[in-house]
Amino acid sequence: MKEPKSAAKPKKFPTQERSKITVGAILEAATYILEHEDWENFSTNRVAEKAGVNIASLYQYFPNKESILSEIFRMHSDEIRATSRELETVDLSALNLHQLLEKIVKDYVRSHQNEPRLHRILQAKVPKSVWWIDENNAGDLEVVFDKLLRNRTEKLKNKKFAGFFLKTGLNAMIREAVDRHPDYLSDPDFVPEMVSFFEAYLSGSGR
Amino acid sequence: MKEPKSAAKPKKFPTQERSKITVGAILEAATYILEHEDWENFSTNRVAEKAGVNIASLYQYFPNKESILSEIFRMHSDEIRATSRELETVDLSALNLHQLLEKIVKDYVRSHQNEPRLHRILQAKVPKSVWWIDENNAGDLEVVFDKLLRNRTEKLKNKKFAGFFLKTGLNAMIREAVDRHPDYLSDPDFVPEMVSFFEAYLSGSGR
Amino acid sequence: MKEPKSAAKPKKFPTQERSKITVGAILEAATYILEHEDWENFSTNRVAEKAGVNIASLYQYFPNKESILSEIFRMHSDEIRATSRELETVDLSALNLHQLLEKIVKDYVRSHQNEPRLHRILQAKVPKSVWWIDENNAGDLEVVFDKLLRNRTEKLKNKKFAGFFLKTGLNAMIREAVDRHPDYLSDPDFVPEMVSFFEAYLSGSGR
Amino acid sequence: MKEPKSAAKPKKFPTQERSKITVGAILEAATYILEHEDWENFSTNRVAEKAGVNIASLYQYFPNKESILSEIFRMHSDEIRATSRELETVDLSALNLHQLLEKIVKDYVRSHQNEPRLHRILQAKVPKSVWWIDENNAGDLEVVFDKLLRNRTEKLKNKKFAGFFLKTGLNAMIREAVDRHPDYLSDPDFVPEMVSFFEAYLSGSGR
DNA sequence: TATGAATGAGCGTTCATTCAT
DNA sequence: CATGAATGAACGCTCATTCAT
Known part of the structure; x- marks a missing residue:
């Protein structure tokens, strides 16, 4: 039994304008995939691609996959x-x-x-x-x-x-x-x- | 959006004693993993390994991953x-x-x-x-x-x-x-x- | 580069009546698959299944996959x-x-x-x-x-x-x-x- | 009977020097295997291994097995x-x-x-x-x-x-x-x- | 900061073949 | 003889994540 992943919150608060756009795009894409595609398609790579964001950039704002979900849930x-x-x-x-x-x-x-x-x-x-x-x-x-x-x-x-x-x-x-x-x-x-x-x-x- | 896989039942009925043991071991292992590990760990390979059964044997009795779950649910x-x-x-x-x-x-x-x-x-x-x-x-x-x-x-x-x-x-x-x-x-x-x-x-x- | 598999001919000449039927069914099934399905589907298991013959029986008359092809070619x-x-x-x-x-x-x-x-x-x-x-x-x-x-x-x-x-x-x-x-x-x-x-x-x- | 896979071209064009080397190594390895080994050995895993390239990297440049062949044929x-x-x-x-x-x-x-x-x-x-x-x-x-x-x-x-x-x-x-x-x-x-x-x-x- | 490239690990599944009864 | 059962090895492919620039 794994311990629940600790990183529930985004690792960085986007203060810059551009960052906010990036984070927004990621969350939007993630939401879109959850709504329109299979749960199994919900992968970080897929989210980044859909968001038009480089996968490495995604990981600058979200430490792992779960944290994206958490943020959506929170919102x-x-x-x-x-x-x-x-x-x-x-x-x-x-x-x-x-x-x-x-x-x-x-x-x-x-x-x-x-x-x-x-x-x-x-x-x-x-x-x-x-x-x-x-x-x-x-x-x-x-x-x-x-x-x-x-x-x-x-x-x-x-x-x-x-x-x-x-x-x-x-x-x-x-x-x-x-x-x-x-x-x-x-x-x-x-x-x-x-x-x-x-x-x-x-x-x-x-x- | 995929339709639910139809294959709910084992593809082959175990007739000999030996195979009943195999199927039992698979279901037990699957249950164990569901109880003690993460849902994401529930993979056919993992189940077979835990059951001490060859992965190919597993597929002789269960046509796909879902059918294992189905059987557990059914029981x-x-x-x-x-x-x-x-x-x-x-x-x-x-x-x-x-x-x-x-x-x-x-x-x-x-x-x-x-x-x-x-x-x-x-x-x-x-x-x-x-x-x-x-x-x-x-x-x-x-x-x-x-x-x-x-x-x-x-x-x-x-x-x-x-x-x-x-x-x-x-x-x-x-x-x-x-x-x-x-x-x-x-x-x-x-x-x-x-x-x-x-x-x-x-x-x-x-x- | 593997040497060409030696076993080109059936390992056993079917003298009994039943054996002839079995061999015939295998060759028919194999031919059918070659004609109607993908080359990738041409597997010994698939042939045996289609022929209604146990896979182990197939291997009593054909020492390996290639020998089935060989026989078809020969015929x-x-x-x-x-x-x-x-x-x-x-x-x-x-x-x-x-x-x-x-x-x-x-x-x-x-x-x-x-x-x-x-x-x-x-x-x-x-x-x-x-x-x-x-x-x-x-x-x-x-x-x-x-x-x-x-x-x-x-x-x-x-x-x-x-x-x-x-x-x-x-x-x-x-x-x-x-x-x-x-x-x-x-x-x-x-x-x-x-x-x-x-x-x-x-x-x-x-x- | 499957239709021929459409994906004939690499999914991603290698822009950096490093990736050109990777793609080159893949094609070289693929050619080598075609020349020196059996057609049945021509697997994506084998190609990647021979090329000294991670299998996942291979799939960044070639969307599937066939596309590797296509590229070789084309060249x-x-x-x-x-x-x-x-x-x-x-x-x-x-x-x-x-x-x-x-x-x-x-x-x-x-x-x-x-x-x-x-x-x-x-x-x-x-x-x-x-x-x-x-x-x-x-x-x-x-x-x-x-x-x-x-x-x-x-x-x-x-x-x-x-x-x-x-x-x-x-x-x-x-x-x-x-x-x-x-x-x-x-x-x-x-x-x-x-x-x-x-x-x-x-x-x-x-x- | 952003991006192209990389990767170890693992997935679900099938294969050719053999063994025990 | 035939059959149910088994199995090691491999398949094509994707994942979450990290590195180098």
Whole structure:
């Protein structure tokens, strides 16, 4: 079992104008290949060629193959991260459970709608073990949810799993919808029904 | 974009004792590598080497790399498949919603507990686009659920998403538990709480 | 430079009925592959498979790959060989030059018309260095021609090259016709014109 | 039946001195192997090894195995091509038939004498289906001959086959001489006798 | 800094041939 | 005898990465 490659970040921050263009071209080409070609075609040589950049230049900005992926993931999940950071920061104490769930689900759905194609591709083609950034982020989310739900689930007998259910369920449903039922996302009933789904349990009226 | 390779099954059935050993060794080695090494290390040469089998012998039983994976998936998901097939076959008409959910969740959890390590590995390391068998199976499941829920969710206003929520949520929660919270699985409250979770919504008491 | 593989002939003469069938199937399959597939596909395993014969059985009748080719060549060039053998044996002393050339050209053309497809294939796909049998045979032919022409080319100043020209020219023209101008072979003027061609020189009227 | 691979030319033009050496070494090694070893030994790995060049470097300049052969053929047949191009270009209208044939045969013989060894090897070892370049060239030649002979074969009854006989016969005789009778080429009578041979027919004095 | 050139290691796959039953 | 199984060696080719200029 190899240790996870340490070099996740670009080795150099491009300060010069030209460098920025180079890095941009590389990331664009990499994204293009991920979207339009096979995962097996995603090689550093191929990326450099597509970017019109010399392979050696690529290695001046990215220490290895993984770091290119990492950067793409980082860029791509920025919005999602922003969502959870906002949930963490903004004062939501005035909302009742229904309103809170509505906000969470809406924001979350919106944040996943940005680049659904790339998102789907990454899901489908990239081994999950490369997804560490997103996963870490998702881990955070569970804690955020737990905090948000506190004091709003009095009737719930066993509060232990609430955050886990919410995070896991929400995440899976949105991803599955993006991935396999794109029509759901434009269905006006989808979000309300998901809210109902979670609310039914969290409001403690089960059984 | 390549179509999924069709060759899913071994090209040759091992009839003699000797060859059964060979095939066994190959599958064992492949599983070992999937469990203990990187997905990128999963090469036919590596598998053959680890199995102590000549690479050409490997190709007498498996027509290509993918077919090895297919066989492992097949073996591994047999139990899960059995579960959904059973749900499809057995007469469950006497059960009320609570009893039905209890059976579904229990069976499903049990079926995932068999080889959790391999299951986790496959999830984590193998690009999702290779998972076609399991996915196909999962697709079936949604239909099964829809059928089972019919006539038992009268109070539900919008029945459209019920099967999708149940399948997606259940699947994700169990996988996430297997993957990241093994302790949940031995918690006596876990299954009942999941049942509550789904029942709350499906019994139509939301909002 | 490897020495030419010695084993040109089948290692075993199939006396039993079953053996004959096996050998026949092998040769048929080999011929089929040569005709319908790439030269690169012509492998012993492939031949055995196509013949429905176990690879180990194949090696009981043919000591190596080349011997299969040799046998096909031998069979195929039997007719051609027969032609030159006949020319060597039969008494042709009564014929004048024109009649002799007519016989030679006619016989030779006829002998090449038998399996033109296989002939073409062999020409196109098999490296010429494997053609030793045919070539040897062709070598013989030159001597035969020299003998036949003796006493019939009095007017020729330099008799040294006569046999060479006749054999080489005739051979090349027929092969080229078979290979690239199949229509020539059915043209009633083709043979007479070839006869004219050689006769013009051999009758000594040049310059 | 595969179509002939299109990639006939190197994928990358060597601009630096170093790479020219590399490409040279590859072509030299390839030629060496063709001359001294079996056609079956002509593998990209073997060529690279013999050239003292990394196999991956080889693939930077030659996109596949065939392109190496193509390049060798191209280089080797340049002179021959030059001959026919010259025949096509130069004004030969002042020559009578005898002079014309003399020029054609002389030029043609000369053009084949350059690298007779390699020429022989290619003929002997490389499957004819790989010879497309030379063949194309040879095809052209027949047309050139037809044009040259026009107006100089009045006495010929059937002019249809003249070009075919000349091209095929000349080609075969020279190749056969190069291949099996190297002494012929230095015999002062060889060329004149060939001229006589063709002239006898073309001057229309047959029969 | 950018680029042309290089390379060790490895890939998936097939070959001709042999052995044990 | 025939057959299932095995195998060493090699194939064409690509990879991630580094060096020299």
